[in-house]
């Protein structure tokens with residue numbers, strides 16, 4: 001491989017809209033006849049969204065976070081992915097979607113490993129914030145320290161911030177969120193409002209940093225403390241091996257859509273995200289579903305999937321036995 005591949009990290013808490021944005025970026029590159037490659041990382045064992053990227057070059061990293069538990073594997077796999085390609089096969093750009101609980105700085109760290117430094121130049125760390133949940137996630141009364149720490153690490157280490165899901169809140173609350181984000185973010189990182197990741201794509205993909213060997217471009221991100229905080233505030237609670245977990249429920253029977261929604265709403269608040277592939281009682285075929293920001297969204301699967309029907313739940317200290325029992329009692 002001869003060329004250095006520009007790379008972007010797409011970061012953002014669980015359900016903030018990373019995959020939605022990633023698909024828009026892919027469309028943009030393909031319209032210009034460019035060849036993007038994607039790294040998809042999931043904490044769980046199964047990628048239930050594989051059909052969304054069925055036509056793309058994807059390096060899947062499952063069952064752990066490339067920012068910590070599988071960082072070494074990530075460096076090695078990405079290195080062999082890039083070095084086995086001929087010049088023609090080499091992607092024009094690499095898009096890395098971290099898990100919703102990733103600390104971007106750890107991914108920057110992996111990309112600047114001696115194994116990769118000659119192959120990749122990181123252009124920007126794009127952070128999506130779910131504007132509709134931000135104030136709740138920041139509140140010490142309705143969220144946990146882990147959630148607040150992850151959010152903070154993502155905001156402080158990003159070079160571009162998308163305030164997404166603004167359709168779900170009013171102007172007054174958008175202003176409150178902006179004020180809070182301004183106190184944490186890097187001075188030169190723009191904060192842009194969006195719904196479903198709709199933004200001016202040229203600005204979004206602007207080169208804002210550089211990790212290429214020998215560049216003189218200031219790498220602001222790495223000039224911050226290890227946790228990504230600037231000198232203006234302190235942070236002692238850098239998460240490395242965070243306590244988020246994923247549990248998987250295999251689904252044997254079709255599910256009633258309204259019952260599923262009701263079931264999600266009564267689960268403990270420590271559950272942050274749900275997704276999966278299921279059959280519905282009311283109609284034939286397989287559906288992919290997303291549960292985030294209190295919303296359940298279902299989409300019919302467009303392509304064949306190798307994934308058996310299942311539900312993935314992500315949160316903190318999930319009591320898997322009682323969740324499984326309530327699932328079986330209510331939905332199976």
Ligand SMILES: Nc1nc2c(ncn2[C@@H]2O[C@H](COP(=O)(O)OP(=O)(O)OP(=O)(O)O)[C@@H](O)[C@H]2O)c(=O)[nH]1
Nearest residue numbers: 014015016017018019020100165195196290292297
């Ligand atoms: N109302 C609303 N929903 C959105 C918006 N952006 C994304 N969504 C929906 O939110 C859900 C989660 O979006 P994803 O793009 O999968 O979020 P993600 O950040 O990749 O989620 P993780 O896989 O948990 O990391 C999907 O059902 C999206 O359609 C938005 O701006 N407004």
